[in-house]
Amino acid sequence: MGGDCSHLRISKKMLPQIFIKVVGGVVSFSRLKGLLKLQNKMESQTIKELLNYAVQTLEQAGIEDAKLNANLIGSKILEIEYTKLPFYWNKPVSEDFSKDFQKLLNRRLFHEPLQYILGEWSFLDFDVNVGEGALIPRPETEEVLLSAVEAIKTSSLRPDFKFADVGTGTGILGIAMAKYFPKSIGYLVDISDEALKIAESNLLRYSELLVFNNKKQSRVSLIKSDLLEKFTDDYLDVIISNPPYIDTEEVKTLMPEVVDYEPHIALDGGINGLEIIEKLLRQSEKVLKNNGLLVFEHGHGQRNEIKKMLCPSWKILKEGNDFADKERFFILKLLK
Numbered sequence: 319m320g321g322d323c324s325h326l327r328i329s330k331k332m333l334p335q336i337f338i339k340v341v342g343g344v345v346s347f348s349r350l351k352g353l354l355k356l357q358n359k360m361e362s363q364t365i366k367e368l369l370n371y372a373v374q375t376l377e378q379a380g381i382e383d384a385k386l387n388a389n390l391i392g393s394k395i396l397e398i399e400y401t402k403l404p405f406y407w408n409k410p411v412s413e414d415f416s417k418d419f420q421k422l423l424n425r426r427l428f429h430e431p432l433q434y435i436l437g438e439w440s441f442l443d444f445d446v447n448v449g450e451g452a453l454i455p456r457p458e459t460e461e462v463l464l465s466a467v468e469a470i471k472t473s474s475l476r477p478d479f480k481f482a483d484v485g486t487g488t489g490i491l492g493i494a495m496a497k498y499f500p501k502s503i504g505y506l507v508d509i510s511d512e513a514l515k516i517a518e519s520n521l522l523r524y525s526e527l528l529v530f531n532n533k534k535q536s537r538v539s540l541i542k543s544d545l546l547e548k549f550t551d552d553y554l555d556v557i558i559s560n561p562p563y564i565d566t567e568e569v570k571t572l573m574p575e576v577v578d579y580e581p582h583i584a585l586d587g588g589i590n591g592l593e594i595i596e597k598l599l600r601q602s603e604k605v606l607k608n609n610g611l612l613v614f615e616h617g618h619g620q621r622n623e624i625k626k627m628l629c630p631s632w633k634i635l636k637e638g639n640d641f642a643d644k645e646r647f648f649i650l651k652l653l654k
């Protein structure tokens with residue numbers, strides 16, 4: 319089956335770039351050469367054999383969950399659901415399949431996140447378009463959203479309340495909110511054009527869920543804004559946000575999948591990671607109505623510092639932990 323490995327032909331001259339990309343020495347030059355050899359050996363007869371080679375290659379490159387990665391890449395190229403892969407195991411590998419597979423596998427070997435390679439990922443029961451302009455939605459954020467939904471259901475808000483998802487990224491937090499509350503009006507806010515483009519593609523993907531009273535108009539719109547700057551005072555009932563909250567220095571130390579591929583504007587929360595959160599609090603005090611809710615995610619270890627930032631108008635409804643029992647979010651109510 320000889321696949322096209324031309325883009326992996328490396329010379330010693332290219333070494334510095336390779337070491338920049340493959341952060342932390344996870345793959346050394348000699349090891350990479352070994353991987354190439356293994357790749358060239360992909361003269362497999364069946365899909366299963368090819369996938370087995372891929373698992374070994376990924377494991378040698380230090381990629382976690384190598385089997386899941388290989389199988390998901392395989393099912394993407396076959397355009398089938400992951401669970402149907404076993405039905406294809408004994409099929410012979412075509413030249414096209416082999417070429418496409420190696421291309422995607424090589425991207426993963428250079429630590430590009432699997433989610434970007436696949437082009438979509440799941441958030442609750444949504445399939446979400448993902449791409450390099452927007453943060454990949456995390457499972458912790460699913461919990462934040464579900465807790466927000468509970469808090470809204472037990473509040474006295476009208477069914478047609480107005481909300482903003484601030485720092486929307488792929489848009490999925492806001493889209494999910496609008497799905498849970500079919501009369502709500504939502505705004506997906508981001509400062510990044512790249513993120514807004516991806517959010518727009520997800521808005522289109524879920525447009526049927528988001529129509530307004532059976533009319534053609536959408537209940538959810540995109541807004542380019544520096545946090546809540548574009549909103550007038552006392553306008554919103556609910557603000558939900560997963561803002562950037564990682565300390566600037568810490569961003570550089572994150573795993574290569576994150577630091578080399580995910581947008582730093584989605585991660586970097588400034589000094590102590592709290593600069594954006596503080597600004598969000600100050601702006602929310604103006605833009606929220608009386609009895610409005612602010613739900614936002616934050617990092618482990620930031621809870622006490624955030625509490626010190628709260629003015630007396632905020633009532634804490636919940637200090638939430640995530641499934642790993644780490645400090646993760648606040649639900650606040652504004653009493654004006």
Ligand SMILES: C[S@@+](CC[C@H](N)C(=O)[O-])C[C@H]1O[C@@H](n2cnc3c(N)ncnc32)[C@H](O)[C@@H]1O
Pocket residue numbers: 452453454455456459484485486487488489491507508509510513543544545559560561562563583584585594
């Ligand atoms: C941590 S990501 C969250 C993305 C998405 N809401 C999620 O949970 O997956 C933070 C988002 O905030 C956006 N952002 C950063 N600074 C901003 C600002 N000043 N105003 C608006 N959005 C901002 C980034 O572009 C990024 O999309």
